[in-house]
Amino acid sequence: MARSALRRLMAEYKQLTLNPPEGIIAGPINEENFFEWEAMITGPEGTCFEGGVFSAKLTFPPDYPLAPPKMQFTCEMYHPNIYPDGRVCISILHAPGEDPMGYECSSERWSPVQSVEKILLSVISMLAEPNVESGANVDAAKMWREDRDQFNRIADHLVRKSLGLPDTFSKV
Amino acid sequence: MSDFSSGAQLLEKMPFPSLATYTAFSVALLTGAAYYSVENSATEEWRSNPNYTSGIAEAWSFFGGATVVLESEDRSTLFRLAEVVVHLMTDPLCILVLVNMAGCLLTLLGKLIQVLVFGQLRVSEEQHLKDKFWNFIFYKFIFIFGVMNVTHVEQVLNWSAWFALLGFLHLMTTLSKDRFQYLSFSPSIPAGVHFRLVGLLCGVQVTCVLCFAICILCGIYHGLHTFALMVAEVALVSLNAAYVLARYTLHVVDSKTSERLWDSRAGCVYYTELGFELATLLVDFLHHLHMLIWTNTMLSMASLVISMQLRWAFNEIRRRILKHRNYLKVLRHMMASYPMASLDELTKNSDDCAICWDLMSTARKLPCGHLFHNACLRSWLEQDTSCPTCRMTLQSTDSSEGFFGSLSFSSLQVEASATVHPRQLPPGGPQVTNHLFHFDGSRYFSWLPSVSLEVSHSNLLPQSETTNVVGSVDHQQLNRIVEELASMFPNTSRSVILQHLRNSQTVEHGVENFLSEKLLAPAVGLTEASARLHFYTSPHASSAGDDSASGHKSPKIHQFSRDPTVFQNTNLSSTTVIANQETSSNSSATQRGELERPLTIDDLWNRFDETNRHPDPEERMFPVGAAAVFGTFSPNPILTERRRILKESAVEGIDYCIVNYSFMSWIFIDNPGPATLYSKTVKMKKVKRSPPRLIFASTMKPNIPIVL
Numbered sequence: 020m021a022r023s024a025l026r027r028l029m030a031e032y033k034q035l036t037l038n039p040p041e042g043i044i045a046g047p048i049n050e051e052n053f054f055e056w057e058a059m060i061t062g063p064e065g066t067c068f069e070g071g072v073f074s075a076k077l078t079f080p081p082d083y084p085l086a087p088p089k090m091q092f093t094c095e096m097y098h099p100n101i102y103p104d105g106r107v108c109i110s111i112l113h114a115p116g117e118d119p120m121g122y123e124c125s126s127e128r129w130s131p132v133q134s135v136e137k138i139l140l141s142v143i144s145m146l147a148e149p150n151v152e153s154g155a156n157v158d159a160a161k162m163w164r165e166d167r168d169q170f171n172r173i174a175d176h177l178v179r180k181s182l183g184l185p186d187t188f189s190k191v
Numbered sequence: 192m193s194d195f196s197s198g199a200q201l202l203e204k205m206p207f208p209s210l211a212t213y214t215a216f217s218v219a220l221l222t223g224a225a226y227y228s229v230e231n232s233a234t235e236e237w238r239s240n241p242n243y244t245s246g247i248a249e250a251w252s253f254f255g256g257a258t259v260v261l262e263s264e265d266r267s268t269l270f271r272l273a274e275v276v277v278h279l280m281t282d283p284l285c286i287l288v289l290v291n292m293a294g295c296l297l298t299l300l301g302k303l304i305q306v307l308v309f310g311q312l313r314v315s316e317e318q319h320l321k322d323k324f325w326n327f328i329f330y331k332f333i334f335i336f337g338v339m340n341v342t343h344v345e346q347v348l349n350w351s352a353w354f355a356l357l358g359f360l361h362l363m364t365t366l367s368k369d370r371f372q373y374l375s376f377s378p379s380i381p382a383g384v385h386f387r388l389v390g391l392l393c394g395v396q397v398t399c400v401l402c403f404a405i406c407i408l409c410g411i412y413h414g415l416h417t418f419a420l421m422v423a424e425v426a427l428v429s430l431n432a433a434y435v436l437a438r439y440t441l442h443v444v445d446s447k448t449s450e451r452l453w454d455s456r457a458g459c460v461y462y463t464e465l466g467f468e469l470a471t472l473l474v475d476f477l478h479h480l481h482m483l484i485w486t487n488t489m490l491s492m493a494s495l496v497i498s499m500q501l502r503w504a505f506n507e508i509r510r511r512i513l514k515h516r517n518y519l520k521v522l523r524h525m526m527a528s529y530p531m532a533s534l535d536e537l538t539k540n541s542d543d544c545a546i547c548w549d550l551m552s553t554a555r556k557l558p559c560g561h562l563f564h565n566a567c568l569r570s571w572l573e574q575d576t577s578c579p580t581c582r583m584t585l586q587s588t589d590s591s592e593g594f595f596g597s598l599s600f601s602s603l604q605v606e607a608s609a610t611v612h613p614r615q616l617p618p619g620g621p622q623v624t625n626h627l628f629h630f631d632g633s634r635y636f637s638w639l640p641s642v643s644l645e646v647s648h649s650n651l652l653p654q655s656e657t658t659n660v661v662g663s664v665d666h667q668q669l670n671r672i673v674e675e676l677a678s679m680f681p682n683t684s685r686s687v688i689l690q691h692l693r694n695s696q697t698v699e700h701g702v703e704n705f706l707s708e709k710l711l712a713p714a715v716g717l718t719e720a721s722a723r724l725h726f727y728t729s730p731h732a733s734s735a736g737d738d739s740a741s742g743h744k745s746p747k748i749h750q751f752s753r754d755p756t757v758f759q760n761t762n763l764s765s766t767t768v769i770a771n772q773e774t775s776s777n778s779s780a781t782q783r784g785e786l787e788r789p790l791t792i793d794d795l796w797n798r799f800d801e802t803n804r805h806p807d808p809e810e811r812m813f814p815v816g817a818a819a820v821f822g823t824f825s826p827n828p829i830l831t832e833r834r835r836i837l838k839e840s841a842v843e844g845i846d847y848c849i850v851n852y853s854f855m856s857w858i859f860i861d862n863p864g865p866a867t868l869y870s871k872t873v874k875m876k877k878v879k880r881s882p883p884r885l886i887f888a889s890t891m892k893p894n895i896p897i898v899l
Contacts, residue, residue, distance in 0.1 A: 022375060022442055022445050022446065023547050023567075025375065025376065025377075025378060026547060026548075026549065027546075027549075029378055030549075050379075051376075052373070053378060081372070081376075082570075084547075085546075130577075130579045131545065131546040131579045
């Protein structure tokens with residue numbers, strides 16, 4: 020199975036290199052192993068994550084694209100749909116059989132026609148519009164609902180951190 | 192085997208000597224034993240030992256051929272040597288030392304093979320190896336003392352030697368398997384690696400044949416049971432090695448042949464895997480069953496362990512067979528329900544298979560009209576029952592039993608009229624689907640319940656993606672865009688802008704076309720600029736529209752002018768658009784006069800970021816893109832180089848580093864004194880096949896004029 024997965028991943032890599040979508044960079048960490056990718060996405064405009072550049076790691080299963088990859092942010096993130104350890108919880112990354120949160124419709128789940136590009140675009144839109152119902156990070160979900168200002172401050176801090184800029188968060 | 196991984200983890204925490212220490216220790220022990228033998232074998236007390244005479248006689252006959260030609264002096268030395276050897280072989284302590292030495296040699300051999308064939312082991316391989324090793328030791332300990340009930344030291348030693356050899360082969364096979372798995376993740380592997388790995392596997396197979404010979408010899412002396420127990424172990428190792436070899440061959444054949452003969456090959460791969468997996472599991476199962484029946488005491492710790500292993504093997508076999516039944520069912524279902532697409536349909540489709548992204552020369556057609564490779568579709572349908580593209584639920588042939596054996600998801604399309612008015616339905620599109628989830632627990636155990644769950648949901652997925660054609664955008668939105676563009680470019684009339692948008696296919700394209708045309712125009716007259724800040728782009732800079740349009744072959748120098756309003760940009764990302772907005776509005780004479788004074792970061796800030804979130808200048812974030820640095824990186828350099836450069840920046844004195852998906856800038860601040868705009872080329876490490884595209888740096892400091 021790994022052979023067809025490799026072909027597909029190479030095709031995706033080629034496509035992402037030739038026509039990079041705005042705000043997304045992704046590629047294998049090491050060209051020896053095409054099943055571990057690193058991705059960088061920019062925070063969507065007009066949201067509290069605007070301007071930030073966030074790095075994440077994608078791990079593909081040997082039977083990709085039948086099974087979805089796993090995505091984990093490698094930078095610090097605070098978001099209702101991102102676990103404190105950086106794992107991303109969105110329906111597109113869940114295999115059709117499983118339903119950890121018990122709310123998803125199977126049409127939103129993983130299918131082989133999805134791709135790295137679509138996953139990353141979904142994650143960008145997830146940054147803009149969190150799904151508060153599926154709280155991977157319950158604290159963040161609560162703060163998003165009840166104390167948006169504080170959430171925005173934290174997000175601003177993360178954006179600055181991701182850009183390597185001096186932080187103002189502590190003074191605010 | 193996974194049941195005892197926690198035990199293995201516990202063992203791992205124990206301090207374990209390194210190989211070098213162990214070897215040194217073993218050699219020291221052997222030297223000690225040899226010295227002891229030399230000393231002890233000379234004593235009369237030992238010579239009177241009954242073992243002595245028989246042993247010496249044997250050794251003497253062994254040396255016999257050589258003794259004839261030797262002088263008497265040599266004969267006496269030889270006799271002395273024979274004495275020492277016999278002592279080493281008979282003294283219980285010395286035997287233990289010798290066994291230890293043999294183990295040490297085997298470990299060294301393993302290490303040698305690892306260095307020669309595998310090189311540095313990866314962390315997961317090492318972990319896997321350790322787990323296997325401790326599992327093996329555990330099970331063989333149970334086998335020797337629990338199953339065989341050996342009582343004599345000699346027997347224990349014989350069995351240990353046998354299992355040491357087997358364990359060695361086992362570990363080598365495991366390692367090969369892991370490495371093969373890893374190699375199949377990589378697109379380019381040197382041929383030497385292939386040869387070494389295949390060579391090792393062949394070596395394992397040859398050794399297995401030798402082991403088989405040993406089994407026969409032991410069988411003759413010790414009976415059929417011993418033979419069966421020994422042969423099962425050899426067969427397991429041999430099967431594993433053959434399995435890896437077979438998969439390897441298939442993999443190499445697959446990667447060497449360019450065209451895809453998927454249908455036949457996928458079946459071939461599937462049946463090879465099935466055959467080997469089932470054979471391995473069956474041998475394992477029978478082996479353990481044999482052990483369980485043959486154990487003298489039925490209720491012991493050993494039989495408990497064996498029973499657990501038996502249960503595992505049984506479950507695995509059943510799972511595999513269920514999976515195979517599912518496979519056959521899907522295959523039959525596909526043959527019956529989904530016809531092969533005709534040549535006409537294939538050419539009309541003219542798209543790759545959505546699952547593997549490869550060309551389709553043959554394809555199967557789903558009821559919803561989507562085409563896929565036969566093998567791709569089959570492997571997807573094994574785990575799901577909907578079309579990968581449009582998610583339409585596919586009807587199973589027999590609703591009583593679905594694709595998943597007794598875990599059945601039979602999906603029934605229900606007449607939509609109940610909830611949705613039929614006239615609103617697009618033709619052929621299912622609107623409401625029911626998922627019936629049925630779990631029949633009583634099939635496994637009588638006390639398990641049977642559960643049925645029915646889920647209805649309306650399928651509201653769009654039939655086809657609507658493209659964002661200008662005509663389809665509502666008027667209000669279009670007007671807003673025109674308004675925005677007009678405010679950015681006051682010299683251009685609205686009708687021209689509207690014309691632009693109408694001429695292009697989508698609004699995005701229209702805006703992009705318009706902007707690039709507008710922004711390139713002033714950039715042409717950019718000659719008086721001082722080239723303090725330049726950057727290089729490779730000819731492949733893909734998203735740089737103007738670059739590729741003019742088709743540069745050599746690295747191109749972009750110039751940063753004294754007039755901040757004119758800089759060429761290569762990327763029409765959002766940040767640059769903001770910058771360019773200034774470019775045009777500053778072309779008016781009044782503003783130009785104002786800009787004669789040196790540019791400060793405040794100017795930049797006010798210009799580039801209207802959403803000034805922090806009134807305090809000290810608190811302001813550098814506007815991303817203010818450094819006027821644009822370009823495109825291919826993924827690899829930015830990912831690997833970013834870290835390297837950030838690391839080096841501490842030494843080089845880079846104060847800030849702004850990284851964005853399309854550009855990268857470093858900001859140096861001379862402290863104290865006037866901030867200078869530095870341009871600096873940072874050499875990128877060469878990355879295979881993807882050359883770095885853009886390198887440079889700049890600096891700005893709040894409220895201090897930038898000296899150009």
